[in-house]
Amino acid sequence: DIQMTQSPSSLSASVGDRVTITCRASQSISSYLNWYQQKPGKAPKLLIYSTSNLQSGVPSRFSGSGSGTDFTLTISSLQPEDFATYYCQQSHSPPLTFGRGTRVEIK
Amino acid sequence: EVQLVESGGGLVQPGRSLRLSCAASGLSFDGYAMHWVRQAPGKGLEWVSGISWNSNRIDYADSVKGRFTISRDNARNSLSLQMNSLRPEDTALYYCAKDTSSYYYAVDVWGQGTTVTVSS
Numbered sequence: 001d002i003q004m005t006q007s008p009s010s011l012s013a014s015v016g017d018r019v020t021i022t023c024r025a026s027q028s029i030s031s032y033l034n035w036y037q038q039k040p041g042k043a044p045k046l047l048i049y050s051t052s053n054l055q056s057g058v059p060s061r062f063s064g065s066g067s068g069t070d071f072t073l074t075i076s077s078l079q080p081e082d083f084a085t086y087y088c089q090q091s092h093s094p095p096l097t098f099g100r101g102t103r104v105e106i107k
Numbered sequence: 108e109v110q111l112v113e114s115g116g117g118l119v120q121p122g123r124s125l126r127l128s129c130a131a132s133g134l135s136f137d138g139y140a141m142h143w144v145r146q147a148p149g150k151g152l153e154w155v156s157g158i159s160w161n162s163n164r165i166d167y168a169d170s171v172k173g174r175f176t177i178s179r180d181n182a183r184n185s186l187s188l189q190m191n192s193l194r195p196e197d198t199a200l201y202y203c204a205k206d207t208s209s210y211y212y213a214v215d216v217w218g219q220g221t222t223v224t225v226s227s
Contacts, residue, residue, distance in 0.1 A: 001169065034213040036152070043202060043217035044144075044152060055215065087152050091211050094166035096142075096154040 002026050002090050006099030012107040019075040021102045023088035028068045032092035035064055035073045038101075039084045047086075048073065078104070109133040109216045111203045116221030119193055127221060129186040129203030134216075137161075137181035140206035142214060143188050145199035145223075155201070156188065160209035171197075193225045 003026040013019050023033065031051040036044040046055045048064040051071060061076045075082055083106055088099040115127040127143070143155040156167045156177040165177055176189040186203055201223055205216040 032212075036214075038152070043219060044214075045217075046207075046213055046215045049207065049213035049215075085151075089152075089154070089213075091213060094157060094211060095168045096157065096166075096211060098152045098154060101151045 001095055002029060002093065002097055004088055004090055004097050004099040006086075006088055006102050008102060009100065010103040010105060012105045013078050014107045015078055015080055017078045017107075019078050019082075019104060021073045021086055021088075021104075023066075023071045023073070023099050025069045025071075025090055025092075029090045029092035031067055032090055033064070033066065033071045034089045034091060035062075036087045036089065037082075037084045038087065044087065075104075109205065111205060111216060111218035113201065113203045113218045113221035116201065116223045118224045118226065120227050121194060121225055123193055124189070124191045125193060125223060127188040127190065127201055127203075127223070129218060131184045131186065131203075131205070134205070136179075136184040138209060140164075140208060140210050140212075141177075141179060141186045142204040142206060142211075143177060143186075144202045144204050144214070144217075145197075146202070146220075147196075147199040150199075153199070157206075157211050158186070159211075164210065166211075190223070193223075195225050197223060198225050199223060 035048040038044040142157045200220040203218040204214040
């Protein structure tokens with residue numbers, strides 16, 4: 001099975017900060033990497049699919065990059081509504097696996 | 108509007124069975140792969156099982172393989188998860204989720220979840 005390692009597990013940031021979250025796969029997954037945002041008590045929301053494609057309706061301050069085993073989610077200017085937990089997920093081969101999540105908190 | 112509504116959760120004793128259902132509306136259900144994803148209290152997301160649009164491809168997480176069975180009825184726009192030999196570690200909120208593709212790609216629609224509690 002492919003293991004997904006996310007870092008950091010949590011971070012504190014201020015509104016307007018640039019935030020970067022990384023995700024590393026235990027083997028190459030090409031570009032089959034998705035990012036989700038989850039707020040407390042809510043279902044996850046797809047932000048980015050296939051490494052860098054912004055899901056419809058997602059603000060352009062979110063972006064993704066990477067390939068192979070190393071991937072990055074960037075929030076260019078953190079907004080109050082972005083405080084949440086973020087998960088990466090590989091869809092290269094089943095079982096599909098998620099990272100353990102990165103909690104973004106208010107500094 | 109695409110909607111997924113789960114049902115069937117509840118409190119069950121270890122070793123017993125439970126069947127979850129998911130009713131889909133507002134989409135061409137038979138065009139998409141579907142998934143079950145769970146989240147234990149205070150924990151992260153765990154992919155449980157997936158099924159391709161025509162049921163030709165079915166996969167499970169190692170943690171549930173041999174105990175859980177996913178199925179779909181495209182005529183009824185429904186997805187199911189039969190869970191046998193339940194364990195306390197199966198306690199979680201179970202989400203029904205729609206893929207963007209007919210196979211596995213990304214999940215773009217989630218239900219509200221149904222809670223399964225395994226305890227004596």
